[in-house]
Amino acid sequence: MTAIQVRGLRRSYRENAAVDGVDLDIRHGEVFALLGPNGAGKTTTVEILEGHRRRDAGEVAVLGEDPATAGRAWRSRIGIVLQSANDTAELTVRESVRHFAGYYPDPAPVDDVIEQVGLAGKADARVKSLSGGQRRRLDVALGVVGRPELVFLDEPTTGFDPEARRQFWELIQNLAKSGTTILLTTHYLDEAEALAHRVAVIAGGRIVAEGTPATLGGRSTAKATVSWLGRNGPETRTTDTPTALIRELARDGELPELTVTRPSLEDAYLSLIGESL
Numbered sequence: 001m002t003a004i005q006v007r008g009l010r011r012s013y014r015e016n017a018a019v020d021g022v023d024l025d026i027r028h029g030e031v032f033a034l035l036g037p038n039g040a041g042k043t044t045t046v047e048i049l050e051g052h053r054r055r056d057a058g059e060v061a062v063l064g065e066d067p068a069t070a071g072r073a074w075r076s077r078i079g080i081v082l083q084s085a086n087d088t089a090e091l092t093v094r095e096s097v098r099h100f101a102g103y104y105p106d107p108a109p110v111d112d113v114i115e116q117v118g119l120a121g122k123a124d125a126r127v128k129s130l131s132g133g134q135r136r137r138l139d140v141a142l143g144v145v146g147r148p149e150l151v152f153l154d155e156p157t158t159g160f161d162p163e164a165r166r167q168f169w170e171l172i173q174n175l176a177k178s179g180t181t182i183l184l185t186t187h188y189l190d191e192a193e194a195l196a197h198r199v200a201v202i203a204g205g206r207i208v209a210e211g212t213p214a215t216l217g218g219r220s221t222a223k224a225t226v227s228w229l230g231r232n233g234p235e236t237r238t239t240d241t242p243t244a245l246i247r248e249l250a251r252d253g254e255l256p257e258l259t260v261t262r263p264s265l266e267d268a269y270l271s272l273i274g275e276s277l
């Protein structure tokens with residue numbers, strides 16, 4: 001079943017096409033990442049899907065409805081994780097989550113949500129006293145307290161330290177395991193690789209590639225690079241058949257510092273972006 005279906009989406013600002021014919025199919029329960037350079041059209045696309053921006057052309061169905069005309073019942077089925085709204089700064093964490101829970105017909109128990117995002121120890125702390133990473137956790141709590149079927153996450157870990165990012169990924173993975181569909185935008189390729197079932201690369205308002213993180217841009221079939229420390233120093237060869245090459249090389253004994261690598265998601269992404277310019 002499709003959670004999000006988009007056909008021929010277009011949006012221009014004056015004469016400039018920000019979104020220039022985008023098609024998307026995102027299944028229920030899928031974690032889908034939208035990648036792309038600054039100004040590629042990610043936020044415009046996502047805000048149209050959220051019902052927060054109008055479109056010039058195209059068909060859009062989000063949970064079976066057109067976001068441009070959908071009502072409150074539809075809105076209560078989606079969760080939007082905003083970039084730290086400041087309006088609850090004086091409230092405690094528990095008060096903020098309780099306040100947002102009041103907007104939904106069937107919210108999750110407030111303390112369960114606080115626990116789920118790892119803020120149980122901060123439930124009585126004022127929002128203004130939280131660190132940046134803790135604030136983002138609270139943002140997620142506010143986005144999911146209504147038990148949404150679909151969650152939009154816009155650059156969720158910008159500014160996180162590495163440990164906070166890993167913890168946050170775990171939180172998103174748990175959300176995904178519970179069957180929530182997630183549309184994520186990010187500039188971090190490792191984040192897309194860790195979280196997304198599928199990714200799409202958008203550049204100049206168009207989707208230039210789509211697939212699983214492992215296959216994007218022909219990664220899985222690209223030549224492998226085999227490196228090892230030879231008698232006269234480091235050696236490197238690229239090959240379509242690394243297993244056969246290693247078998248041959250290993251006849252003379254152990255190959256010190258042997259590695260076999262294929263292009264990283266970042267390599268694939270940069271070459272796709274380069275081609276589309």
Ligand SMILES: Nc1ncnc2c1ncn2[C@@H]1O[C@H](COP(=O)(O)OP(=O)(O)OP(=O)(O)O)[C@@H](O)[C@H]1O
Pocket residue numbers: 013017018036037038039040041042043044045
């Ligand atoms: N309100 C607006 N008025 C005029 N132009 C806009 C407006 N919003 C976006 N644009 C333009 O549309 C294009 C796409 O912007 P968008 O914010 O969708 O990109 P993005 O992929 O989200 O970028 P980033 O990664 O920097 O957040 C850009 O060229 C931007 O300047």
